[in-house]
Amino acid sequence: KIHRFRPENIHSMAQKSKTGAAVINDFLSEKSFQRVQEEVLRLIDIFDAGYEIPSKANVLSSGTFWMPIKRTDEPRCAVEYLISKLYSSALFDRIGIRGLQFAGVEWWIQDVSGEEEPKTFHTDCDLHTVVDRNGASKNIRRNPSIGSVLYLTREGGATAVFGQRRKFSSSSPTLYPRLPQEVAVVNPRQNRLFLFDGDLFHSVLHPQYPANVAGQRVTLLMNWWVDRPYSAVGIPKSLMTALGAEKHSVLEAFHLSLKGTERSGQSCNGYKKVHSKRSFFDDLDVWQAQKLPQALSKLGHQRALLLQYASGGISSRTECDFHKFGLSIGNVTSDWPEWNILKSKKQDT
Numbered sequence: 001k002i003h004r005f006r007p008e009n010i011h012s013m014a015q016k017s018k019t020g021a022a023v024i025n026d027f028l029s030e031k032s033f034q035r036v037q038e039e040v041l042r043l044i045d046i047f048d049a050g051y052e053i054p055s056k057a058n059v060l061s062s063g064t065f066w067m068p069i070k071r072t073d074e075p076r077c078a079v080e081y082l083i084s085k086l087y088s089s090a091l092f093d094r095i096g097i098r099g100l101q102f103a104g105v106e107w108w109i110q111d112v113s114g115e116e117e118p119k120t121f122h123t124d125c126d127l128h129t130v131v132d133r134n135g136a137s138k139n140i141r142r143n144p145s146i147g148s149v150l151y152l153t154r155e156g157g158a159t160a161v162f163g164q165r166r167k168f169s170s171s172s173p174t175l176y177p178r179l180p181q182e183v184a185v186v187n188p189r190q191n192r193l194f195l196f197d198g199d200l201f202h203s204v205l206h207p208q209y210p211a212n213v214a215g216q217r218v219t220l221l222m223n224w225w226v227d228r229p230y231s232a233v234g235i236p237k238s239l240m241t242a243l244g245a246e247k248h249s250v251l252e253a254f255h256l257s258l259k260g261t262e263r264s265g266q267s268c269n270g271y272k273k274v275h276s277k278r279s280f281f282d283d284l285d286v287w288q289a290q291k292l293p294q295a296l297s298k299l300g301h302q303r304a305l306l307l308q309y310a311s312g313g314i315s316s317r318t319e320c321d322f323h324k325f326g327l328s329i330g331n332v333t334s335d336w337p338e339w340n341i342l343k344s345k346k347q348d349t
Helices: 030-048 078-088 237-243 247-253 280-288 316-324 342-348
Strands: 010-012 022-024 065-068 104-112 126-131 137-142 146-151 159-167 174-176 182-186 192-197 200-204 217-225 272-275 304-308
Touching (some): 030 237, 078 104, 078 217
Antiparallel strands (some): 010 022, 022 192, 126 137, 146 192, 159 182, 159 200, 182 304
């Protein structure tokens, strides 16, 4: 039996999206998904038992593994087989990602319980320190080209990706634009793959629905790089031994194909596009609390949504109000999750 990707479930948001987002529901066959899920859960048990991922000197970010593209012909475990098949498929071409020569994939696992706080606002990056010949140290920061999330459970909050990138042209890097006009919101659903531009600002939201609260939120994160990140390490042999990966048994579970598929830009089965007459600023306090605006929370706990606001909301009127509370958009170095402007908003209403 040939196990295939489900091409009819590919839904791209990239054509008119500032997030470059795409969602694939029922990404793997049931047997293939179960194989990856079992391996990830086994890895979680190994980490919980005290295994620590090796780290390199001078790194400011760590805890991730590296799968070079040159080894896609000889993957050693279920996760590497998944990456190998994803790379060799026509998926990236189908969703409009072309012209990138990937060096490899950085991958890691997140396992978060309902009692833990969700991952806060951040931008995925490789961050390490170098020292020049004069002894001065400098932080080097790079972003992946593509970020991707495979949801292994349905529990937990949605991933929210904001249409913002960090500018490093000044001594105080800030997000641009200062407020986003577009947000991709993807709720956990087993066997759902979510891809987005790798340099975008994002976070995990609090669970909004009873069905998502209990249990562990387990995801497999895969960042696609054109240059190898300094911090990521290869899987040590000791971990492979502990994992008990068997090459031939894994091979039998992975026969995936996208042959003959065509992307339908009109399909909305995998996600719902939502146009709002409001501005992002109108919902700022809700996003700061890592929650969904009320209008979105009514759309269901398994939805993938692309929210397009009428505007970000920063105008001359808004900046004037900020000045009353000692805050200038032009000079402030903090990002919007740190802004304390509730008084200003209340004054507007």
